[in-house]
Amino acid sequence: xxxxxxxxxxxxxFTAAAIVxxxxxxxxxxxxxxGLAVFGYMNPAEFFLSGSWNQNDENFxxxxxxxxxxxxxxxxxxxxxxxxLGVSIFMVEIAxxxxxxxxxxxxxxxxxxxxxxxxxxxxxxxxPWVRESFGGGLGKGILAASIVLVFMTQPTIVxxxxxxxxxxxxxxxxxxxxxxxxxxxxxxxxxxxxxxPGLITAVVLGTGRAxxxxxxxxxxxxxxxxxxxxxxxxxxxxxxxxIVTQLPEATSPEHRAALIMVAFxxxxxxxxxxxxxxxxxxxxxxxxxxxRRPSPAAQTAAVKGGD
Amino acid sequence: MNSDTREILATKDxxxxxxxxxxxxxxxxxxxxxxxxxxxxxxxxxxxxxxVIFIILRAGLPAIxxxxxxxxxxxxxxxxxxxxxxxxxMYILVLSLAIxxxxxxxxxxxxxxxxxxxxxxxxIRFSTEALASVPSVVFGVFGAIVFLTIxxxxxxxxxxxxxxxxxxxxxxxxxxxxxxxxxxxxxREASLALGGSRWETIRKAVLPSALxxxxxxxxxxGGRIIGETAPLILTxxxxxSPNAQYSLxxxxxxxxxxxxxxxxxxxxxPGLQDAQLVADGSAAVLLLIVLIINVGxxxxxNRLTQRLRGASGAPRAGGSKKG
Amino acid sequence: xxxxTPSATTMTVKDTSLFYGGFxxxxxxxxxxxxxxxxxxxxxxxxxxxxMLRSLNRINDRVNGFRVEGTISLGDQDVYAPTTDxxxxxxxxxxxxxxxxxxxxxxxxxxxxxxxxxxxPKRADLEMMVETALRASALWGEVKxxxxxxxxxxxxxxxxxxxxxxxxxxxxxxxxxxxxxxALDPISTLKVEELIAELKRSYTVVIVTHxxxxxxxASDVTVMMNMDEADRAGxxxxxxxxxxxxxNPQHPQTExxxxxxxx
Numbered sequence: 001x002x003x004x005x006x007x008x009x010x011x012x013x014f015t016a017a018a019i020v021x022x023x024x025x026x027x028x029x030x031x032x033x034x035g036l037a038v039f040g041y042m043n044p045a046e047f048f049l050s051g052s053w054n055q056n057d058e059n060f061x062x063x064x065x066x067x068x069x070x071x072x073x074x075x076x077x078x079x080x081x082x083x084x085l086g087v088s089i090f091m092v093e094i095a096x097x098x099x100x101x102x103x104x105x106x107x108x109x110x111x112x113x114x115x116x117x118x119x120x121x122x123x124x125x126x127x128p129w130v131r132e133s134f135g136g137g138l139g140k141g142i143l144a145a146s147i148v149l150v151f152m153t154q155p156t157i158v159x160x161x162x163x164x165x166x167x168x169x170x171x172x173x174x175x176x177x178x179x180x181x182x183x184x185x186x187x188x189x190x191x192x193x194x195x196x197p198g199l200i201t202a203v204v205l206g207t208g209r210a211x212x213x214x215x216x217x218x219x220x221x222x223x224x225x226x227x228x229x230x231x232x233x234x235x236x237x238x239x240x241x242x243i244v245t246q247l248p249e250a251t252s253p254e255h256r257a258a259l260i261m262v263a264f265x266x267x268x269x270x271x272x273x274x275x276x277x278x279x280x281x282x283x284x285x286x287x288x289x290x291x292r293r294p295s296p297a298a299q300t301a302a303v304k305g306g307d
Numbered sequence: 308m309n310s311d312t313r314e315i316l317a318t319k320d321x322x323x324x325x326x327x328x329x330x331x332x333x334x335x336x337x338x339x340x341x342x343x344x345x346x347x348x349x350x351x352x353x354x355x356x357x358x359v360i361f362i363i364l365r366a367g368l369p370a371i372x373x374x375x376x377x378x379x380x381x382x383x384x385x386x387x388x389x390x391x392x393x394x395x396x397m398y399i400l401v402l403s404l405a406i407x408x409x410x411x412x413x414x415x416x417x418x419x420x421x422x423x424x425x426x427x428x429x430x431i432r433f434s435t436e437a438l439a440s441v442p443s444v445v446f447g448v449f450g451a452i453v454f455l456t457i458x459x460x461x462x463x464x465x466x467x468x469x470x471x472x473x474x475x476x477x478x479x480x481x482x483x484x485x486x487x488x489x490x491x492x493x494x495r496e497a498s499l500a501l502g503g504s505r506w507e508t509i510r511k512a513v514l515p516s517a518l519x520x521x522x523x524x525x526x527x528x529g530g531r532i533i534g535e536t537a538p539l540i541l542t543x544x545x546x547x548s549p550n551a552q553y554s555l556x557x558x559x560x561x562x563x564x565x566x567x568x569x570x571x572x573x574x575x576x577p578g579l580q581d582a583q584l585v586a587d588g589s590a591a592v593l594l595l596i597v598l599i600i601n602v603g604x605x606x607x608x609n610r611l612t613q614r615l616r617g618a619s620g621a622p623r624a625g626g627s628k629k630g
Numbered sequence: 631x632x633x634x635t636p637s638a639t640t641m642t643v644k645d646t647s648l649f650y651g652g653f654x655x656x657x658x659x660x661x662x663x664x665x666x667x668x669x670x671x672x673x674x675x676x677x678x679x680x681x682m683l684r685s686l687n688r689i690n691d692r693v694n695g696f697r698v699e700g701t702i703s704l705g706d707q708d709v710y711a712p713t714t715d716x717x718x719x720x721x722x723x724x725x726x727x728x729x730x731x732x733x734x735x736x737x738x739x740x741x742x743x744x745x746x747x748x749x750x751p752k753r754a755d756l757e758m759m760v761e762t763a764l765r766a767s768a769l770w771g772e773v774k775x776x777x778x779x780x781x782x783x784x785x786x787x788x789x790x791x792x793x794x795x796x797x798x799x800x801x802x803x804x805x806x807x808x809x810x811x812x813a814l815d816p817i818s819t820l821k822v823e824e825l826i827a828e829l830k831r832s833y834t835v836v837i838v839t840h841x842x843x844x845x846x847x848a849s850d851v852t853v854m855m856n857m858d859e860a861d862r863a864g865x866x867x868x869x870x871x872x873x874x875x876x877x878n879p880q881h882p883q884t885e886x887x888x889x890x891x892x893x
Binding site: 010013015016021105 | 334335337338341342344345346347348349351352353355356359362363409410411412413414416417418420421422430431434435436437438440441442443444445446447448449451452453473476477480504505506509530533534535536537540541544545565566568569572573586590593594597598600601602605
């Protein structure tokens with residue numbers, strides 16, 4: 001009787017775990033098969049190389065979406081990477097413990113803010129600022145979206161970079177200071193190179209976060225899919241923004257398939273980022289590090305996917 | 308060591324020392340400047356966050372009233388509120404948590420208590436990690452394919468809840484697994500030594516001690532569900548039928564608070580005069596919920612870790628012979 | 631090379647107590663570290679000898695709540711004076727730690743690290759200085775063909791000698807060693823000990839050690855510290871020429887300790 005109960009319990013738990021694994025497979029399978037169906041309507045060259053995405057003439061070239069995503073994310077990381085690195089250095093090497101705890105809460109709150117609130121603020125603060133500072137147009141575009149993404153990627157990058165720096169042994173710091181390095185020389189010449197794998201992971205996962213961000217970007221980018229982005233200040237789109245804007249209204253099977261294909265591409269991109277991080281991680285495992293268990297809220301900060 | 312080497316090491320090059328002292332001053336300046344830059348970066352984030360909270364609350368708090376929270380907005384007379392949106396938000400919150408909790412905790416128990424290293428465990432772990440990285444809009448697309456089309460549930464509260472359950476599965480598994488793993492081995496051993504089976508040990512010794520951690524997982528997941536937008540636009544829809552407000556029917560379309568803000572600002576509701584005010588009020592409500600959850604959580608975990616630290620610190624201090 | 635001056639300098643500790651918060655870890659220390667001599671600090675664990683050593687180059691400033699009362703001076707400079715440039719102090723007082731802590735960079739860059747922080751010398755000069763330091767730490771023969779390899783590939787004993795090379799490359803006035811052999815095998819230990827005996831010709835050397843034979847073999851002066859049972863603070867029991875301390879200890883605790891009866 002007891003034995004039976006144990007077996008039943010174990011199989012229930014295994015089923016739960018299996019559901020997680022199967023969900024991932026199903027996600028790939030369904031978006032993949034439904035997305036690849038787009039090549040029943042057009043050849044891959046048209047899809048991947050055409051510079052226009054226009055549902056009116058049933059022409060779905062993914063380039064404007066890809067270019068928009070690339071520019072938005074690239075620009076955002078250019079600012080957000082150094083900013084987050086500075087913040088994590090401050091938290092690990094400079095701030096006294098109480099200040100560090102405050103910063104941790106601040107970073108967690110950045111992660112907790114819903115995307116739609118970032119979008120709302122982008123709309124009421126960033127877009128008018130871009131319009132007035134750079135002149136012309138509506139202010140909606142890649143620049144506005146990048147600025148919003150700078151803040152949305154902070155929690156991911158900061159929390160992972162902070163962990164990477166904190167995991168460095170104290171003996172490295174003492175070693176550098178003992179030969180007469182200033183604190184900044186210690187950070188710049190010893191700690192940052194030593195923490196490089198972790199810092200790269202932080203930026204890569206921040207990239208994943210930015211690539212997938214949907215609503216906040218959709219609210220400030222202008223959602224122009226029909227042409228390649230013309231400048232950082234005029235309307236453009238990104239892959240997730242195009243999906244959420246068009247999928248609810250897409251009626252033709254061709255249009256739907258094209259949008260699902262974009263989702264599949266997003267999936268492939270984020271999986272590749274994870275795989276890259278994993279590969280780098282297993283190479284860098286030789287060095288023993290003492291890892292602190294991050295708080296649950298910090299984990300949300302690190303893993304929260306784009307909305 | 309020959310005498311030359313010894314000679315070199317024992318002496319100082321005076322000219323070089325002078326140049327070093329000059330460079331030292333420059334390095335000190337750089338050190339101070341960079342310390343300033345790093346501190347400013349941190350200060351910048353603090354200012355932005357405070358500014359964000361201040362702006363949202365200043366715009367939104369005046370709109371919030373009991374009527375605002377409990378009635379529907381209407382096209383004909385301004386002053387309406389977000390009652391139905393709050394209803395749908397809570398409905399989806401409860402439904403998603405009801406789906407994700409048993410599966411997530413079950414998977415966490417399997418991974419921490421049963422799983423042996425091997426290809427199957429690896430596959431499950433990799434899936435969890437991969438699933439955590441998937442952008443939420445892709446979950447929305449998946450939900451639109453599987454729940455809306457294949458299962459024919461249409462735009463509905465149920466489709467949305469299922470999608471969000473899936474989306475939050477990896478986070479739930481991870482936090483719950485950490486909570487279970489944090490339970491001291493001694494508890495397990497004590498139960499097993501008393502003749503408890505593995506299942507009894509889990510049920511009577513492990514789960515009760517892991518409960519605070521599992522509740523943490525629930526609350527954090529809940530916070531994310533409340534703030535989610537993109538996947539819901541694709542699965543639940545963006546409207547609440549006027550004759551199905553406060554409906555319990557899971558097959559109704561719905562619109563959560565977060566989606567409502569998006570609709571008001573981006574899609575627009577034709578004829579609604581005080582859309583700006585409703586949007587601001589909704590944002591303030593959303594922000595308050597998120598703040599309460601996170602600040603409360605931080606307080607809770609701080610107290611928990613302090614308690615744990617206190618418990619494990621006492622015997623160490625007493626048993627130590629070292630000065 | 632133009633004008634040069636000898637570098638070894640005296641370090642003096644006067645009426646000094648060291649605190650962690652409210653706890654006095656070390657009390658009433660009066661010591662004098664002579665140039666061109668090795669001073670060994672011995673004593674049972676917990677007697678504060680490491681704390682003592684780590685206060686000499688202010689590396690212990692990093693520990694929260696650490697505080698110094700009394701006067702520690704390097705030559706005629708007060709180490710803990712508010713005007714003291716701590717970075718410059720650490721340039722002049724080098725340190726080798728208990729566990730080898732090479733930086734995750736090449737062997738060459740590890741030794742060159744301290745030399746390139748300020749006014750980096752010309753490449754040829756730098757190479758010569760690195761070679762000198764590696765020769766002095768008896769590592770040159772083993773690494774001269776792999777200077778570009780990561781330092782972490784070296785064995786533990788080699789890593790520790792590399793750290794010694796890193797510390798002496800900048801030609802400090804004083805060299806502090808905190809149980810430098812505790813993580814090493816006997817053969818590496820012997821090599822490092824021979825090295826210490828050589829290094830004293832150029833520097834003021836202070837070494838903390840657990841190992842009685844090591845103190846007896848490698849030092850000229852021995853400081854015996856112990857913990858006062860009453861207030862748990864470490865203090866100096868006896869100071870003397872190493873030969874005297876080991877053959878004719880004045881204090882019963884020293885005798886008990888050097889003869890291995892406790893510790």
